[in-house]
Amino acid sequence: MRYFGALKAIGVTNYRLVLMILLPAVIAFLIGHSVGNRWTALFFEMTKENLDLRGFRLMPEIMMITGGLVFSAVIAATALNVRRVVVVDPAVVFRG
Numbered sequence: 001m002r003y004f005g006a007l008k009a010i011g012v013t014n015y016r017l018v019l020m021i022l023l024p025a026v027i028a029f030l031i032g033h034s035v036g037n038r039w040t041a042l043f044f045e046m047t048k049e050n051l052d053l054r055g056f057r058l059m060p061e062i063m064m065i066t067g068g069l070v071f072s073a074v075i076a077a078t079a080l081n082v083r084r085v086v087v088v089d090p091a092v093v094f095r096g
Contacts, residue, residue, distance in 0.1 A: 009090035025078045
């Protein structure tokens with residue numbers, strides 16, 4: 001919080017601070033979701049000959065639903081941090 005207070009003290013707007021928090025969260029979501037989908041697709045490709053897993057398929061709808069759920073969790077977690085940053089007092093930098 002001290003660093004966000006310092007940024008506010010030098011004149012960075014709340015809008016810019018919110019973008020500074022949201023951008024890494026969205027990038028982490030995109031990378032994580034892409035890697036997860038690739039691993040899942042690889043798993044289904046490697047086990048397609050297994051008779052025990054015969055009825056399992058990787059459907060695009062499921063990938064989109066899980067992406068939406070994970071994205072909403074990322075936004076909710078980010079919103080908690082954004083709330084703290086918006087209300088931080090710039091004078092926190094000058095306190096011990």
